Amino acid sequence: MISIALEKVLGGINLNVDVELPNNGLTVFFGPSGSGKTSVVNLLAGLMTPDKGLIKIQDRVIFDSENRVSVPPYARRMGYIFQESRLFPHLTVNSNLRYGYRDGHQIRFDEVVELLGIGHLLKRRPHHLSGGEKQRVAIGRALLTNPDLLLMDEPLSALDELRKAEIIPFIKRVRDEFYTPIVYVTHSTHEVESLANTVVMMKNGAVTRFGEAADVMTDIKQAMMKEAV
Amino acid sequence: MELTDVESEAIYLSLKVSFWAVLICLPLALPVSWLLARKEFIGKNILNGIIHLPLVLPPVVMGYLLLVSFGTNGFLGAYLKEWFGLTFVFSWRGAALAAAVVSFPLMVRTIRLSYEAMDRKLEAAAYTLGARPIRVFFTVTLPLIMPGVLAGCILAYARCLGEFGATVTFVSNIPGETRTIPIAIYNLVQQPDGDAMAGRLVLISLVLAMVALVGAEVLNKRLGKILNG
Numbered sequence: 001m002i003s004i005a006l007e008k009v010l011g012g013i014n015l016n017v018d019v020e021l022p023n024n025g026l027t028v029f030f031g032p033s034g035s036g037k038t039s040v041v042n043l044l045a046g047l048m049t050p051d052k053g054l055i056k057i058q059d060r061v062i063f064d065s066e067n068r069v070s071v072p073p074y075a076r077r078m079g080y081i082f083q084e085s086r087l088f089p090h091l092t093v094n095s096n097l098r099y100g101y102r103d104g105h106q107i108r109f110d111e112v113v114e115l116l117g118i119g120h121l122l123k124r125r126p127h128h129l130s131g132g133e134k135q136r137v138a139i140g141r142a143l144l145t146n147p148d149l150l151l152m153d154e155p156l157s158a159l160d161e162l163r164k165a166e167i168i169p170f171i172k173r174v175r176d177e178f179y180t181p182i183v184y185v186t187h188s189t190h191e192v193e194s195l196a197n198t199v200v201m202m203k204n205g206a207v208t209r210f211g212e213a214a215d216v217m218t219d220i221k222q223a224m225m226k227e228a229v
Numbered sequence: 230m231e232l233t234d235v236e237s238e239a240i241y242l243s244l245k246v247s248f249w250a251v252l253i254c255l256p257l258a259l260p261v262s263w264l265l266a267r268k269e270f271i272g273k274n275i276l277n278g279i280i281h282l283p284l285v286l287p288p289v290v291m292g293y294l295l296l297v298s299f300g301t302n303g304f305l306g307a308y309l310k311e312w313f314g315l316t317f318v319f320s321w322r323g324a325a326l327a328a329a330v331v332s333f334p335l336m337v338r339t340i341r342l343s344y345e346a347m348d349r350k351l352e353a354a355a356y357t358l359g360a361r362p363i364r365v366f367f368t369v370t371l372p373l374i375m376p377g378v379l380a381g382c383i384l385a386y387a388r389c390l391g392e393f394g395a396t397v398t399f400v401s402n403i404p405g406e407t408r409t410i411p412i413a414i415y416n417l418v419q420q421p422d423g424d425a426m427a428g429r430l431v432l433i434s435l436v437l438a439m440v441a442l443v444g445a446e447v448l449n450k451r452l453g454k455i456l457n458g
Contacts (some may be wrong), residue, residue, distance in 0.1 A: 047353050073356040074365075080357035086350055090372045090456050099368075100358030145359050 002149065002181060006043050006053040013205035015039055023058060025197035026175045026182040028213070030189075036205040037185045041151045044183065045080050046073035057148045079142030079180075081152040085134035087126035093137050094122040100145035107146045107178060115177065116140045116170055132163040136170055143174060150174070150182045156191065168194055193217060236430060238405050239413040240437075246321055246409055247389035250328035251336075251382050258336040258381065259371075265337070266344035283395075284334045292398025295327055299399075323400035324407045328389035335388055336381040343377020344370075376452045383445040387438060410434055 002021040009015075015036045021027045029037040042048040044055060046063075049070065055063040062071045079100075087096050097118075101109060113119050116136045126134055135155055142150060155171070156164045172195065175182055184195060192199060196213035201220075209216055232240070264270075265277060283291050299306040299317045309315040317323035351373065355365040371378075393411040400407040402416060414430045417423035 045357050047356070073353075074359050074361050076357075077359070078357060080354065082350070082354065084350075086354040088351060088355075088369060099355070100360065141358065151357075 001056075001058065003054060003056040004040070004044070006040065006050045006055070008039065008043065008048070008050045008053075010036065010039055010205070015043075015205040017200075017202070017205075017207055019200055019207060019210055021181070021183070021200075022198060023181050024179060026171075026184055026195050027198040027200060028192050028196040029183065029185045029200050029202060030192055030196075031187065031202035031208075033187060034204075035202040037187075037202050038153050040202075041080070041153050041183060041185055044076075044149070045078050045151055046071065046076050060148070077145070077148045079145050079147035079150045081135070081138050081142050081150070081155045083154045083157055085126070085131075085138040087129075087134055087137055087141070089126055091125070092122065093118065093124050093126070093129070096126065096137060097122075097141050097144055099141060102146075107143060109144065112140045112143050115173055130163070131159050132166050135159065135163075135167055139170065139174060143178065143180070147180060150180050152182060152184045154185055154187075156186070156188075171195060189217075189220065233426075235404070235413065235426075236433065239408060239410045239430065240433060242321060242324075242405065242407075243390055243409040243411075243437075246324045246328055247386050249322075249325040250332060250389045251386050253325065253329040254333050254336050254385055255378075255382065258333065258340055259378070262337045262341035263344055266341045280337055281334045283331045288331060288392070288394025289398050291331060292327060292395035295323070295330065295395065295399040299323070299326065317400065319400055319403055319406065321400075321406050324392075324396050324409060327395040327399045328392045331392055331395050332385035332388040336385040339381035339384055340374065340377050343374040343380075346377070347373045373456065376449050376456070379448055379452065380445065383441055387441050390434070390437060390441075410437075 002023055004021065005018045007014075007016050013034070013036055017036075017040055029040055031037050039048060043050050043053075050063065050065065052065045053063060054065070055061075061067075061069050062076055063069060087093075088099065091099070097109070097113070113122070116139060118133065118136050118140060121129060121133060121137065126137070129137065135158075139155070152171070156167055159167065168191070174180075175195065175197075184191075186192065192213065196217075199209070199211065199213050199216040200207055201209035201216065209219065261280065265273070296318070297303055299309070301307065301310060301316060301318055306317060309317075315322070317326055347370065351369055352365050355369045360368065390409075391411060392409070393415065396407065396409065397412055397415075402408055402412050408416065410430055410433065414427050414434075417427035417430065
């Protein structure tokens with residue numbers, strides 16, 4: 001189980017999330033922009049600090065405001081895939097991939113390179129990659145830190161439709177072939193349908209619906225139909 | 230054009246003094262400009278003011294202040310002599326110190342700008358990959374601000390080559406020890422028949438300055454290529 005209880009006052013909204021996610025598969029945080037879903041991911045990664053809350057992966061406490069525990073971002077063991085790939089421009093793809101990689105990890109270098117189809121890019125610099133290639137390398141780089149949790153913040157939103165379709169199968173393979181749970185932020189119903197196992201719906205900083213992807217999606221579709229009628 | 234002993238002595242001294250001045254400045258300028266660019270603290274304006282004083286004070290005043298503090302009986306100079314056997318007055322070390330103090334603000338300003346211009350999102354990405362702050366600084370921040378660091382060094386070096394007022398006040402005008410190119414030029418101009426010889430040194434100054442500027446440009450282009458593909 002991944003326990004997430006977070007409270008934070010942000011610009012216009014009061015973020016208040018309290019959910020227990022399964023420790024496997026892909027959980028989508030779904031909602032309109034400004035609903036606070038990206039903030040949830042930043043709070044999980046430690047790039048922002050909650051006013052109050054608790055973050056726990058299995059038995060490992062990562063943040064606990066009551067007991068004043070806050071593991072620094074570099075020790076949280078969370079891989080983060082950003083909207084823009086954020087590859088290091090001065091390093092080759094190979095060095096980017098190995099930046100957070102240490103020997104003895106379960107997830108092997110060759111395996112990841114092969115799964116993401118980036119073997120032919122290793123010697124290049126990020127500047128010479130297409131948007132889709134950059135995002136595949138970013139996924140590999142995060143995965144190779146052997147994280148307890150993978151965070152993906154709208155990883156496809158900067159890509160055109162063709163590229164999106166190109167990346168989705170890779171994310172599916174990561175979801176199915178490694179046992180790392182994934183938290184995935186998006187506002188695209190298409191991505192929810194093709195990737196989600198679990199869905200957390202958010203609006204104005206609060207969770208409005210939480211459950212199995214299939215159930216939540218049926219509800220969403222019915223609601224949309226009603227609105228249309 | 231063959232160099233006379235007086236000329237080569239002055240050139241060698243100028244290059245040596247400037248080299249050491251930049252070497253003293255750099256390890257201080259990196260953290261100081263980081264503080265000014267990244268942190269808010271009480272007394273920041275005062276620190277900023279003190280650093281920039283040499284830029285606006287008459288160099289002669291700087292030389293006087295150095296003499297009072299680093300002279301053999303100065304409050305710092307006495308201890309440095311007692312503890313490390315280090316003296317500055319009438320020595321090329323004093324000339325290097327004067328050049329360092331005077332060029333320090335130029336270096337800090339340039340490096341500070343590149344700290345402010347760099348994409349901090351890349352640092353956040355490095356943290357999520359498990360890198361501690363020190364490692365992030367040396368593997369991400371420093372390489373990315375390198376063009377600015379280089380520009381700061383060149384600017385400081387050029388300023389050191391031209392340093393006159395503070396040096397002559399602090400460590401006087403001693404051939405082979407503190408008589409750098411500008412001081413040698415001044416010395417020659419004071420002599421009834423020295424104009425032609427001064428003219429040669431002026432020409433040498435011009436060449437040195439051009440070499441520094443062109444060299445900086447070439448290096449900067451190379452760095453840019455490495456950083457951005």
